[in-house]
Every structure is written in C-alpha cells, then in structure tokens.
Amino acid sequence: MKIHIPNSAFLGNIESFTKHFDPTDDSILEVTSNQSWISVHPLVISMIIALAEEIRLKNGQVRCNTFNAKSRPYLLRMGLIEALDPNHGIQIDEHESSGRFIQARRITTSDELNQFITDMVPLLHTTPEQAYPIKYVMSELVRNVLEHSKSDVGAIVSAQYFKKSNRISIGVADRGIGIKEAINRSYTAKTDEEAIDLALRPGITGTTTRIGGTEFNAGAGLFFTKSIAKVSRDFFLIYSGNSFFKLHKTNSNKNVELFANPRLDRANLKSDGLPNWRGTAVGIDISMDINQDFQDLLGMIRNAYHLDVKRANKEKYRKPKFV
Amino acid sequence: MEIQLYKYSGDFAENKDMARKLRIEQIEPELKKSHEVVVDFKGVTSATQSFIHALISQTIRDFGVDILENLTFKNCNEKIQTVIEIVVEYVQDGIFTEDDEA
Numbered sequence: 283m284k285i286h287i288p289n290s291a292f293l294g295n296i297e298s299f300t301k302h303f304d305p306t307d308d309s310i311l312e313v314t315s316n317q318s319w320i321s322v323h324p325l326v327i328s329m330i331i332a333l334a335e336e337i338r339l340k341n342g343q344v345r346c347n348t349f350n351a352k353s354r355p356y357l358l359r360m361g362l363i364e365a366l367d368p369n370h371g372i373q374i375d376e377h378e379s380s381g382r383f384i385q386a387r388r389i390t391t392s393d394e395l396n397q398f399i400t401d402m403v404p405l406l407h408t409t410p411e412q413a414y415p416i417k418y419v420m421s422e423l424v425r426n427v428l429e430h431s432k433s434d435v436g437a438i439v440s441a442q443y444f445k446k447s448n449r450i451s452i453g454v455a456d457r458g459i460g461i462k463e464a465i466n467r468s469y470t471a472k473t474d475e476e477a478i479d480l481a482l483r484p485g486i487t488g489t490t491t492r493i494g495g496t497e498f499n500a501g502a503g504l505f506f507t508k509s510i511a512k513v514s515r516d517f518f519l520i521y522s523g524n525s526f527f528k529l530h531k532t533n534s535n536k537n538v539e540l541f542a543n544p545r546l547d548r549a550n551l552k553s554d555g556l557p558n559w560r561g562t563a564v565g566i567d568i569s570m571d572i573n574q575d576f577q578d579l580l581g582m583i584r585n586a587y588h589l590d591v592k593r594a595n596k597e598k599y600r601k602p603k604f605v
Numbered sequence: 606m607e608i609q610l611y612k613y614s615g616d617f618a619e620n621k622d623m624a625r626k627l628r629i630e631q632i633e634p635e636l637k638k639s640h641e642v643v644v645d646f647k648g649v650t651s652a653t654q655s656f657i658h659a660l661i662s663q664t665i666r667d668f669g670v671d672i673l674e675n676l677t678f679k680n681c682n683e684k685i686q687t688v689i690e691i692v693v694e695y696v697q698d699g700i701f702t703e704d705d706e707a
Contacts, residue, residue: 414650421619421653493695499658500658506654580684580691587691602676
C-alpha cells in the first residue's frame with residue numbers, strides 16, 4: 283500500500299489525500315509526505331494509523347520518509363510519527379502544546395471508549411454545552427466500530443480543535459468489513475454507494491429489517507451524527523469500500539433542514555475514482571460558534587426521524603411518564 | 606423500585622452494554638412482578654439515543670406499550686427527555702406497523 287500525505291487534506295478537499303492512496307499489496311505500507319508544510323484533518327491521521335496498525339498486526343513492513351515539514355511537531359503530537367516509526371527519536375517542547383490535540387488512540391473495548399471520552403473532554407477546553415455533541419459523536423461512531431466492523435485494529439480515533447475556524451474536527455477509522463457487508467446481513471445493497479445511502483437513513487441497521495431495530499441497535503447513530511454536522515453547518519464524510527458520502531457546509535443565510543433521505547442533502551455520494559478503503563472511515567467538523575443548542579437539534583431530529591410507517595394507529599401510542 | 610442511573614452510567618449515559626444489563630437484571634424482573642420502576646436520571650447530564658434504546662426498547666416490545674404506565678423517568682433534563690420521547694415513538698412505530706402487517 284502507498285500513501286502520500288499532502289500539504290493540505292481536510293474534509294472539503296479530502297481527494298488530495300485519497301487520490302494518492304494505493305491499497306494494493308497489503309504486506310507493506312510506504313508513506314511519503316509533503317516536505318514543507320502539512321496540515322490535515324484528524325480523519326487522515328486516523329486512516330493512516332489504522333493502516334500502519336493493520337500492517338504491524340500482519341507482521342508487514344511500514345516505511346516512511348523523514349518528516350521534514352515544519353508542522354512535524356503537530357504530527358508528532360497527533361501520534362502519527364510514533365505510529366509510523368516508533369524509533370523516530372524526534373523531541374519536541376511539551377510546552378508548545380495548547381492541549382487542544384487529542385492524540386490518536388486505538389480503542390478496542392467499551393471500557394476503553396468510556397475512558398477515552400472521560401480523558402478527551404477536558405483537553406478540548408469546551409463548555410459543557412459544546413462538549414455534548416462531541417461526546418455524542420465519539421460514542422456513536424466508536425460503538426458502531428466495536429459492534430459491527432469486526433476490525434482487527436478496533437477504532438482509531440483522533441481529534442483537534444482549530445482555533446482559527448473555532449471548530450472541533452474528529453476522525454474515526456477502522457479496517458473491518460465495511461458498511462456494505464455489515465448492512466447486507468439484512469439488506470441487499472449492490473454497491474458501496476447504495477450501502478452508505480441505507481446506513482445514513484434513520485431506522486436502518488444491518489442487524490434486522492424490522493422497523494425500530496433490535497433490542498441493541500436502532501440504526502440511528504449515523505443519522506444523528508450527520509445531523510449534528512448539518513446543524514453545525516459543517517462537513518461530514520463517511521468513506522467505505524470505493525464510495526464516500528460528503529455532506530457540504532450549509533450557508534449561513536440558509537435554514538438548516540434535516541432529511542431522513544441523505545440524497546436530499548447538499549452532498550456528494552460518489553464512487554468514481556476512489557481507491558478501495560477496506561472498513562469505514564468517518565470525519566466530522568463541529569463548529570463551536572454554533573448558535574443552535576443541542577436541545578433544538580434534538581427537536582429537529584425528532585421531526586426528521588420518519589420511519590416511513592403508517593401512523594394509522596396513532597391513537598394507540600403511549601407517551602413516556604416524566605416526574 | 607427506583608434505579609439511580611448515575612451510579613451506573615456517570616454523567617454521560619452512553620454505555621449500551623450497561624443499559625442492556627440494567628434492563629435485563631433490574632427493570633424487567635420488577636415489571637414482571639407488576640411493580641412500578643422509576644429510572645432516576647439525577648446527575649446524568651446527557652444520554653445517547655443508543656443508550657436509551659438499549660435501556661427500554663425491548664421492554665416496550667416484549668411487555669407492550671401499556672408498560673409505559675409502570676415505567677417512570679425522573680429528573681430528566683430537557684435533552685434527555687427528548688431522546689426518550691424519540692426512542693419511545695419509533696419503537697411504537699415498529700410495533701404498530703407489525704400489527705398492521707399481521
């Protein structure tokens with residue numbers, strides 16, 4: 283496999299990273315990088331580390347060029363250099379850290395996820411209201427990996443606060459079975475694109491075709507996650523197999539509307555020219571300028587959560603009791 | 606019977622394994638005896654939809670929607686209340702759609 287880390291790769295221009303990814307020959311990972319400046323989304327960091335972890339588990343070889351870019355301290359703090367070359371020997375001044383990098387971590391159990399969420403939030407210096415969607419997204423995305431992916435490397439997660447744009451970016455990557463195989467335990471998606479479309483719809487899970495899900499899965503996690511990005515008017519990207527869905531930013535002069543059908547979103551669902559990503563990789567940006575609080579978001583999700591069912595029996599519905 | 610959820614979940618209720626365990630080991634045995642169960646969210650500031658789903662969805666399916674008369678949610682903030690309402694509604698969507706198809 284070959285990867286080149288470009289000068290810039292965020293969710294809006296992720297193609298600058300994916301176009302240099304060559305997934306053939308999974309016995310070796312060769313990494314090259316831009317030698318002057320590197321600035322990338324945590325999704326890119328998580329994807330590269332997932333590949334490196336996988337290669338090592340298979341006793342394969344990881345080769346990377348020396349990181350000469352000025353942003354090398356950042357790559358070191360994010361855990362990328364360590365993951366690619368544990369004997370790198372590069373020293374950095376610890377005081378440089380603003381504490382707003384969440385170093386990439388491998389999560390393989392529910393307890394590790396609990397611990398990660400507990401450790402992560404204070405590092406981001408957010409208010410409790412700002413922290414809520416971040417914790418929510420981390421929990422839903424990583425639990426998806428632990429429950430459905432069969433990923434040998436578990437979930438590789440990383441995050442960063444970008445001061446200039448006042449946003450939190452999160453990346454979660456696995457090297458498991460991917461969305462198509464997971465969803466096709468109950469559905470018959472012919473392509474990765476079709477599988478991603480299904481996975482983003484509320485109420486659809488690979489564990490059952492029954493409306494409302496099983497005792498353990500409702501098929502709502504990705505819909506909630508995409509909705510959080512949408513209300514934040516920011517990017518969301520999910521990449522699996524040879525397809526990805528990229529939700530674009532919503533202009534500030536437009537009202538935010540949530541859709542159960544992802545094809546109604548202002549987004550790309552594409553397969554053309556994408557190298558195959560075995561497993562699933564998800565990136566999301568959450569603006570900290572968000573004026574909409576989480577309560578309003580939940581209200582919008584409630585309105586959008588159509589399970590496409592007849593409501594003829596609405597009079598039989600019971601409401602939960604609160605005291 | 607009253608369950609102090611914070612003791613199990615901490616302030617962010619997201620661990621579905623824990624939710625399922627609470628449902629099977631504490632909530633359902635009491636409901637089977639026709640006892641009322643109160644889930645107290647005091648100290649819990651947020652909960653994921655997945656957690657609430659694992660906590661109550663199967664109970665509503667197995668016992669029927671009228672079981673909600675014996676299940677009370679206490680000290681929920683507005684966010685948690687909305688998540689519970691979303692889950693209760695879509696579980697009933699499933700139940701009544703299956704009834705229609707039967």
